Amino acid sequence: MAEAAQKKIFAGPRIRRLRRELGLSQAQMSAALGFSTSYLNLVERNQRPVSAQFLLRLAEVYDVELATFAGTDEARAFADLTEIMADPMFKSLGLTRGDMQDMADAAPKGVEAFNLLYSALRQARQAASDLSNQVVDRTGAATETVVPVDEVRDFLHDRRNYFPELDEAAESLHTELGLDRDDPFLLLSARLDEEHGVRVRIMPHEVMPETLRHFDFHRRQLQLSELLDRQARQFQIAFQLALLEQRPLIQRLSEMPTFQTDEAHRLLRISLANYFAAALIMPYGRFLRDARALKYDVEHLGRRYGCSFEQVCHRLTTLQKPGERGIPFFLVRVDKAGNVSKRYSAGRFHFTRFGGTCPLWSVHDTFTTPGRIVTQIIEMPDKTTYFTLSRTVRRVGAIFGAPDQQVAIGLGCDIGHARDLIYAKGHDLENIDATPVGPDCRLCERPNCPQRAHPPLTRALILDERSRGISSYRFSSE
Numbered sequence: 001m002a003e004a005a006q007k008k009i010f011a012g013p014r015i016r017r018l019r020r021e022l023g024l025s026q027a028q029m030s031a032a033l034g035f036s037t038s039y040l041n042l043v044e045r046n047q048r049p050v051s052a053q054f055l056l057r058l059a060e061v062y063d064v065e066l067a068t069f070a071g072t073d074e075a076r077a078f079a080d081l082t083e084i085m086a087d088p089m090f091k092s093l094g095l096t097r098g099d100m101q102d103m104a105d106a107a108p109k110g111v112e113a114f115n116l117l118y119s120a121l122r123q124a125r126q127a128a129s130d131l132s133n134q135v136v137d138r139t140g141a142a143t144e145t146v147v148p149v150d151e152v153r154d155f156l157h158d159r160r161n162y163f164p165e166l167d168e169a170a171e172s173l174h175t176e177l178g179l180d181r182d183d184p185f186l187l188l189s190a191r192l193d194e195e196h197g198v199r200v201r202i203m204p205h206e207v208m209p210e211t212l213r214h215f216d217f218h219r220r221q222l223q224l225s226e227l228l229d230r231q232a233r234q235f236q237i238a239f240q241l242a243l244l245e246q247r248p249l250i251q252r253l254s255e256m257p258t259f260q261t262d263e264a265h266r267l268l269r270i271s272l273a274n275y276f277a278a279a280l281i282m283p284y285g286r287f288l289r290d291a292r293a294l295k296y297d298v299e300h301l302g303r304r305y306g307c308s309f310e311q312v313c314h315r316l317t318t319l320q321k322p323g324e325r326g327i328p329f330f331l332v333r334v335d336k337a338g339n340v341s342k343r344y345s346a347g348r349f350h351f352t353r354f355g356g357t358c359p360l361w362s363v364h365d366t367f368t369t370p371g372r373i374v375t376q377i378i379e380m381p382d383k384t385t386y387f388t389l390s391r392t393v394r395r396v397g398a399i400f401g402a403p404d405q406q407v408a409i410g411l412g413c414d415i416g417h418a419r420d421l422i423y424a425k426g427h428d429l430e431n432i433d434a435t436p437v438g439p440d441c442r443l444c445e446r447p448n449c450p451q452r453a454h455p456p457l458t459r460a461l462i463l464d465e466r467s468r469g470i471s472s473y474r475f476s477s478e
Contacts, residue, residue, distance in 0.1 A: 015050070077108035078104035157344070160346050167283075167284045169276070188241065191241060198220050200222050200224060201221050213240075227399060231306055236277075238278075238281055239273050241276075246273070278318070279315075281305055295420060296316065297422045297423075298316075308393065313411045317331050332409075361376070365390075373391045380439070381439075381445065386414060391409055393408075395407060415432065441456070442454045443456065452472055454473075460476045
């Protein structure tokens with residue numbers, strides 16, 4: 001931890017971009033900040049680290065958040081670029097990790113544009129390879145291969161999964177209803193009935209065998225399956241209130257991005273309604289204060305707000321209000337087969353766009369100890385280190401005898417925030433023993449990994465029938 005605290009900060013490209021956005025010369029900016037032009041010049045060229053005094057003065061004069069200089073955009077750009085450059089078509093370019101880091105530092109938005117082009121290329125490749133098997137409708141029109149879920153995930157990631165307009169509206173309604181003073185389920189049900197003439201009905205499983213929530217517009221009923229526990233029921237009522245009371249705001253927010261499919265816009269509206277529902281039950285200001293006071297004890301927060309483990313974890317990833325930020329958590333939800341069904345990141349951690357997660361991450365081990373929280377410190381190939389906690393949860397509406405009852409939730413943050421977590425108790429944060437993990441087997445270049453399922457796309461395979469190593473694949477070091 002001492003080494004991490006003393007780590008020098010080089011933020012030259014970020015400061016240069018800020019200066020150019022403000023339309024200032026180096027002389028003008030240095031005069032306003034009270035530093036010499038030569039010092040600013042050296043900082044912008046990454047030949048001098050940024051001092052704490054310089055950053056504080058920069059934030060004071062130009063009213064910018066210090067988190068702007070944490071390198072989140074550059075880290076994501078570097079991760080994206082590394083994944084893209086693993087494609088064999090770029091192998092002949094001979095780009096090094098240093099080259100890619102320079103590109104990400106200098107122009108993260110440029111990398112984002114390149115990423116859009118590469119995504120379009122992948123879709124075109126997929127369409128071409130599936131041509132002979134394409135599903136054709138009666139008119140002979142071929143189906144598209146654009147994935148709406150990916151479009152929405154990218155938009156939420158770009159917004160850091162934070163929507164201040166929804167938070168403010170939800171906090172106002174929370175106060176109006178007095179949800180902190182009485183049973184939220186009763187108060188939310190009463191709001192539906194009194195303001196919208198909608199009654200909540202709990203329906204037998206036999207009547208709704210494959211549906212957990214249904215809004216019957218003509219009968220003015222919100223029908224909820226008896227399989228939902230009280231936590232899930234109150235969340236579904238809050239979701240319905242979002243659709244009824246915040247439709248204009250949700251519609252406006254959902255029209256902001258330019259998606260290639262109508263399905264993506266509809267999916268985003270559902271995601272925003274879910275966001276409002278969580279913010280209504282767990283209002284930003286109160287929830288953040290409680291989270292800090294309880295040292296981010298997820299289960300304790302769940303009992304206080306009547307929410308599930310997953311609902312609390314998801315809410316923790318959205319606390320990114322400027323000037324009042326929570327810990328920038330990342331979250332992943334995986335099933336037993338390793339399929340990722342949910343992923344969010346408010347900090348530097350960046351999931352691979354097209355892959356899964358590393359099997360060395362203990363989120364996969366939780367299936368052997370259902371319901372128990374497992375903690376782990378992990379280190380990525382770029383030496384960034386994270387504190388993580390994982391636990392299994394039962395799927396909403398799960399019943400006996402149905403397959404795949406559980407999924408695993410992984411929640412993590414930069415190791416620098418670990419001291420603020422109750423879960424770090426018992427971990428030696430001065431002498432960190434981190435588990436080396438990778439983003440995805442096809443992108444991970446760690447040698448001799450016993451869990452490796454695929455060789456890295458960035459390395460040449462070494463094949464020797466006379467020898468067998470710990471890993472299933474051996475590959476060159478360059």
